[in-house]
Amino acid sequence: MSKVVLGGGLSGLSAAYYAINKFPNQVITLLEKSDRLGGWLKSTRQDDGSIFEQSARTIRPSGEAGANTLQLLNELGLNHEIVPILKNSPAALNRMIYVNGKLHLLPNSLGSLFKKQEPFSKPLYRYFLNDVFATKKKIVDNDESLYSFVDRRFGTEIADYLISPMVCGICGGNAKEISVKFLMKSIFEKEQEYGSVTRGIIADFFNKKEKVTPVYTQLEQRANTEKWSVYSFKNGIETLPNALRKEVSSKGVKIDLNQDIQEIEVHKKSILVNKADGTVLLANHLISCIPALSLAPLLKKQHPYLSKMLSSFETASMCVVNLKYNKKLLQQEGFGFLVAPKENLPLLGVIYDSCCFPYEDSTILTAMLGGFKFNTYFNEKTTAEEVLSIVTKNLEKILNISDQPDNFKVSILNQCIPQYTVGHSKKIGLIEDYLRDNDLPLSLCGASYYGVGVNDVILSAKKAVDGL
Numbered sequence: 001m002s003k004v005v006l007g008g009g010l011s012g013l014s015a016a017y018y019a020i021n022k023f024p025n026q027v028i029t030l031l032e033k034s035d036r037l038g039g040w041l042k043s044t045r046q047d048d049g050s051i052f053e054q055s056a057r058t059i060r061p062s063g064e065a066g067a068n069t070l071q072l073l074n075e076l077g078l079n080h081e082i083v084p085i086l087k088n089s090p091a092a093l094n095r096m097i098y099v100n101g102k103l104h105l106l107p108n109s110l111g112s113l114f115k116k117q118e119p120f121s122k123p124l125y126r127y128f129l130n131d132v133f134a135t136k137k138k139i140v141d142n143d144e145s146l147y148s149f150v151d152r153r154f155g156t157e158i159a160d161y162l163i164s165p166m167v168c169g170i171c172g173g174n175a176k177e178i179s180v181k182f183l184m185k186s187i188f189e190k191e192q193e194y195g196s197v198t199r200g201i202i203a204d205f206f207n208k209k210e211k212v213t214p215v216y217t218q219l220e221q222r223a224n225t226e227k228w229s230v231y232s233f234k235n236g237i238e239t240l241p242n243a244l245r246k247e248v249s250s251k252g253v254k255i256d257l258n259q260d261i262q263e264i265e266v267h268k269k270s271i272l273v274n275k276a277d278g279t280v281l282l283a284n285h286l287i288s289c290i291p292a293l294s295l296a297p298l299l300k301k302q303h304p305y306l307s308k309m310l311s312s313f314e315t316a317s318m319c320v321v322n323l324k325y326n327k328k329l330l331q332q333e334g335f336g337f338l339v340a341p342k343e344n345l346p347l348l349g350v351i352y353d354s355c356c357f358p359y360e361d362s363t364i365l366t367a368m369l370g371g372f373k374f375n376t377y378f379n380e381k382t383t384a385e386e387v388l389s390i391v392t393k394n395l396e397k398i399l400n401i402s403d404q405p406d407n408f409k410v411s412i413l414n415q416c417i418p419q420y421t422v423g424h425s426k427k428i429g430l431i432e433d434y435l436r437d438n439d440l441p442l443s444l445c446g447a448s449y450y451g452v453g454v455n456d457v458i459l460s461a462k463k464a465v466d467g468l
């Protein structure tokens, strides 16, 4: 009996971890295309000690998926590596949006919901009252865009100034195309069931079954007591895949790098993987942890329907620019700012790394560009110098920073982030039906399917293994 994990990003390493724990006597092989593990997660220590993150940098401790990651960190012994951002720190409280040519602080306290605060034309609570009176719309196919849902329930300003920049910040996506279920599944369902979100929340409150007392792991307890908003690691987010690699190797998982798999055969009871060196690997189950678009061609000959469904998933590309200045330059401390798509800028947002994780007398920023607007501003010929120049011009315009960075890194990440457009969950349902109806020994996990964040991909790997 043996299992193959395809892909050595965070989801693949997590799948290998859960698989070797559940089946300690089986042969577990992890196949990775490149010469390193970790996928998009990459933390590069600079000569001066600062860390440049290529993609993810912070993790949320909340919710089922957040708790699952904390449990994993506990098991890996990473408790002392964690650096939290506390809920009462400026980095947690001060989140800004760039709209109408200016930076605006988003309301961050109960009191601020009752004050009119630019760019909104009325206090925020008034938009939420909208929901009480707005009529319910029956939605065809049980899905619509996030923008259209928020516009209907809370008004256009909330859709333009809050939701659209937020979607850019999370997945570089266009709120007018991304499914409401990506961020607001439960409140969308409340509206569909009770006629308004508010009525749904009230009904839920009264229908609440017996309260279950949650059992917290040691690390979750610490996160609650210390009031973490988000967290990262002393040596950067790559600490997590590095720890997983060490753990799974020590438990006997075979790690095979430089294996750009081009073909797999998925039969009812077996899997054949044609490896790059010409040999064939036989297994009784394959957990695919590679992006849907990479898996699609591998299944084309044998499962054209599945392959076609997988190839219809969308992704977006991004440019990520890390910048370090050897002095303090920011006028307002905070997590950073997001740009409202209405501004028509190539910039999606800027994270103030040196406010989140203070670093001597320096300013460290990460600018993210492109996303759903990538093809408007960039192409395969765009150079790092051009991207840097776009970033520095925008930083001068928005943050008044005219200095050139003392150190920088430009990464162009092709098709790095899945876009859960309207109809995503229906496609997932059809794929799951196909795998079940055909009794195929293939599980899917990773960012393409059940959530794009670090927590989501770890939980998707756990669920895939639990289901075996």
Ligand SMILES: Cc1cc2nc3c(=O)[nH]c(=O)nc-3n(C[C@H](O)[C@H](O)[C@H](O)COP(=O)(O)OP(=O)(O)OC[C@H]3O[C@@H](n4cnc5c(N)ncnc54)[C@H](O)[C@@H]3O)c2cc1C
Pocket (backbone or CB within 6 Å): 006, 007, 008, 009, 010, 011, 012, 031, 032, 033, 034, 037, 038, 039, 040, 041, 054, 055, 056, 057, 058, 059, 060, 259, 260, 261, 262, 289, 290, 291, 294, 318, 320, 368, 413, 416, 417, 445, 446, 447, 448, 452, 453, 454, 455, 457
């Ligand atoms: C710019 C950016 C910022 C982000 N910020 C955050 C954040 O702050 N917080 C957060 O929670 N999440 C964030 N994320 C999301 C997070 O990084 C991802 O959820 C996570 O890294 C995805 O891991 P994965 O294993 O699913 O995919 P990947 O990292 O894509 O790994 C897939 C692996 O499969 C390999 N592979 C592909 N094809 C084959 C093949 N044919 N054969 C063998 N191997 C193959 C690839 O080489 C790769 O190593 C961010 C993502 C991006 C791009």
